[in-house]
Amino acid sequence: MSGAAMAATLVASLEAEVAHFSARQGFAPTLAVVLVGSDPASAIYVRRKIAQCAKVGIRSIEHRFDATCTERVLLDIIADLNADPQVHGILVQLPLPAQIDSHKVLDAIDPAKDVDGFHPVNVGRLSSGTGGLLPCTPMGCMMLLESVVADFKGLQAVVIGKSNIVGKPVALLLLERECTVTVTHIHTRGLPDIARTADILVVAAGSPGLVRGDWVKPGAIVIDVGINRQVHDDGTVAILGDVAFEQVHHAGAITPVPGGVGPMTIACLLLNTVKAAKQQSPV
Numbered sequence: 001m002s003g004a005a006m007a008a009t010l011v012a013s014l015e016a017e018v019a020h021f022s023a024r025q026g027f028a029p030t031l032a033v034v035l036v037g038s039d040p041a042s043a044i045y046v047r048r049k050i051a052q053c054a055k056v057g058i059r060s061i062e063h064r065f066d067a068t069c070t071e072r073v074l075l076d077i078i079a080d081l082n083a084d085p086q087v088h089g090i091l092v093q094l095p096l097p098a099q100i101d102s103h104k105v106l107d108a109i110d111p112a113k114d115v116d117g118f119h120p121v122n123v124g125r126l127s128s129g130t131g132g133l134l135p136c137t138p139m140g141c142m143m144l145l146e147s148v149v150a151d152f153k154g155l156q157a158v159v160i161g162k163s164n165i166v167g168k169p170v171a172l173l174l175l176e177r178e179c180t181v182t183v184t185h186i187h188t189r190g191l192p193d194i195a196r197t198a199d200i201l202v203v204a205a206g207s208p209g210l211v212r213g214d215w216v217k218p219g220a221i222v223i224d225v226g227i228n229r230q231v232h233d234d235g236t237v238a239i240l241g242d243v244a245f246e247q248v249h250h251a252g253a254i255t256p257v258p259g260g261v262g263p264m265t266i267a268c269l270l271l272n273t274v275k276a277a278k279q280q281s282p283v
């Protein structure tokens with residue numbers, strides 16, 4: 001399953017929506033990105049998100065702060081962005097420095113502008129199946145699955161990893177599609193045997209090569225969310241997933257790393273921004 005190809009199609013489809021919105025409202029859908037500190041990975045992610053915004057015509061606003069930024073300063077800028085009617089989405093790039101309570105910051109974002117889908121209101125709407133903005137990576141995982149799964153009802157789904165960002169929300173989305181879902185984590189006993197029961201296996205553990213070939217039953221659909229940097233002795237860097245990709249040729253379908261879930265996450269961020277803009281703006 002090529003996330004890169006699917007993301008390109010999704011991004012292309014958003015260009016017309018953005019152009020129509022901009023012509024009708026007189027201004028473009030707008031995403032405000034807040035970056036604190038100089039973490040190299042965070043800076044790369046922000047650059048990619050902003051570049052994709054520009055590609056479809058979404059206006060992006062950057063607010064950058066050094067690593068000594070106080071929590072109060074961050075909460076004040078979020079309050080300003082919440083009040084600005086021409087800002088439709090707010091994204092605070094994680095992780096934040098230790099002196100800042102990330103939960104307090106994310107909770108301060110207006111749920112209608114929470115394009116990451118992390119606010120407790122949106123989490124509650126997800127768990128109750130009542131709408132809201134979905135978290136981007138789980139949404140991308142489901143779109144990839146929908147491209148190869150005709151009917152989810154009754155399928156055995158195993159999620160490896162219970163994070164609030166991926167594991168828990170993707171499990172809820174699978175439940176919503178009437179899968180039978182097992183969520184596993186670092187303390188799960190007999191993990192390989194549980195993984196072998198999966199018709200759908202979603203792996204978001206942050207452990208390179210954790211899932212071996214004999215953990216995956218023939219024909220299973222595998223979504224590898226892991227993005228792990230491995231530095232070789234010669235200084236070159238490899239990006240590895242949580243699944244030993246070369247060992248699972250017997251899978252029915254699998255996402256590669258890179259080029260799988262990653263591009264879909266950014267495409268879904270753009271989708272959420274456009275959705276938020278439409279919901280906040282008069283017809």
